[in-house]
Amino acid sequence: MRVLVAPGAFGDTLSASAAGEAIASGWARTSPGDMVDVVPMAGAAQGFVEALHASCGGDRLEVDARGPFGGPVRGVVLLLDDAGLRTAYVDSASVCGPDGEARRAPENASTAGVGDLVAAAIEAGAARVVVGLGAGVATDGGAGMLGALGARADVPLDAGPAGLVGVATVDLDAVRARLGHTELVVATDVASPLLGLFGAVRADGPGKGLDEAAVARVDRVLDAYVVAVCGGEPARRRIADLPGAGAGGGLGFALLALGASVQPGVATVADRVGLATAARVSDLVLTGTGAYDVTSREGTVVFGVASVAGDALRPCVVLADRVEVGARERRAMGVEAAYAIADLDGAERFASGPAEALAGLAARVARTWSPL
Template structure:
């Protein structure tokens, strides 16, 4: 029996490659004769670059001294993959430069995406003809102003000081940025379809998890509205980029990238295409996927839903292994998932958090006893 193992990260405990290995090791305990095919996945958030490197290979570089969200330097990965006819695609991950996990202290109105712009600049300097930016897991809500600043944008206020620094903005000059990226194709990979502004925008939807209180959400949303006018103009036709799906991704990085001509692709779909997930699924008998918490939000462009869709198209059963399972059988079937199993049900929550790899191995061993035809 051939088993495809294509999990997402288990947030806060295991990266996608670690999760895939743990599932494979546990499965082999119960079914040593089965063949496991490991394809770690990502939706564009944390683990995007590492997961792609595990499947695509390529040259993984470290960009040192990238500015973190509050100015503390960090090291961040840059993946370069050469294609045909001299093309070179670079993959960068916003979370490695402005991720929530990088904060030493919470100061959401000061957090900047400048470091993401530095990664894009490093990719261009490395000869990339296409730059794919994975969006997700950010602590920023600056509309991508920091990214634009790192690439050469100029304004009448600081662009690299978070949304607070944008207060009073009236003009932004992107001519130097457009010139620098004139021969580069940009792609934003994300699972978020939110616009930049308003009730479902970046500040209101994701601000609370980044530390913005109610008053700050209103304040930041107004600042971003003025930023849109400064970048695009005040007419509805000029401002429409702020309303596009994905403009609110990663605190507005999606907006900045789309202003520069980026296309937005579902992160899981893009990763699945890059690693040939459909071909892998057709060549296996069973598809396993997983994430930390399998819940109703898993349907919103997340890895589990994307993998289940591909498994369904290949007429292969899909089974989920998760830290927690918070959906019922009806929702599970609607996502194309045959069965779902939780680590907390097997070893308990305390052990799941303290020993995540071994807990996932034990869960996979249990699942193999049910699903393997050994």
């Protein structure tokens, strides 16, 4: 029997690679004769570059970048040869992710570090830059990124939405000259616009520490910022309404303003690692996630892997910390069965940490699904 193991990260507990190794080792305890292929997966939100590097190799370029509040952080750009095209993959969450100051000063958080990574990718000779827009603490419409790439404005671009108060002009000529013929791609699992009731600020702002008054204030500031970037005519500012413009705290908007195309994050990783081919030569597809619940829909690793398995006419099984999806919902997602670490007894669950618990669950699942 040939088994494809394609999990995502288990929150902050296990990376996709570590989860894949744990599942494979547990499966081998029960069915050592099975052939197990491990293909770590990710969407744009978590582990984007790590999953690609694990499966595809490539050159990891470490970059000194700015964190959301200006402090130094270490970011990574992954350089791969994609059919003769040197492509750089950037994980925005790696430089815009959780920060101790975030909830105290969310209106000062900036995306400048993403611009530092994109600039490094261009200097490394990338003809194509794919930016994975994951969750971060900034909601500045990508202004910080634009500033880091050379944009000029009549207000500071690297001081978060608070710094954009009163913005009237944003000049992108220097950014476009720096990009030259470099192709930009937005990889995102979020289809929200930048502004309005379903926009980045109202949907994600409260989770980043913006209270009701701050949400309204930041939305107004970003509305003026859109006019400064695009112009006031409705047709020109329509970029802010496109699906994905609100991703990454509005990074999607800034990249779209530079002519970027948009593609789903999970599909981006799946295509690059050859997930469909691996599924077709397998008898069973396993995936995994921290919580398999009602949020595990389109745009998540579980949904993406299950879709690929379904196209290949292969059963898909989910392993998770906990499972909160009923049989009907599960089958609607293309998942044949789901198993939870939470269902193991206490000794198995906590004896040797999360990796060992996941391996133990995989060993149990193999008794059901492998011919042994």
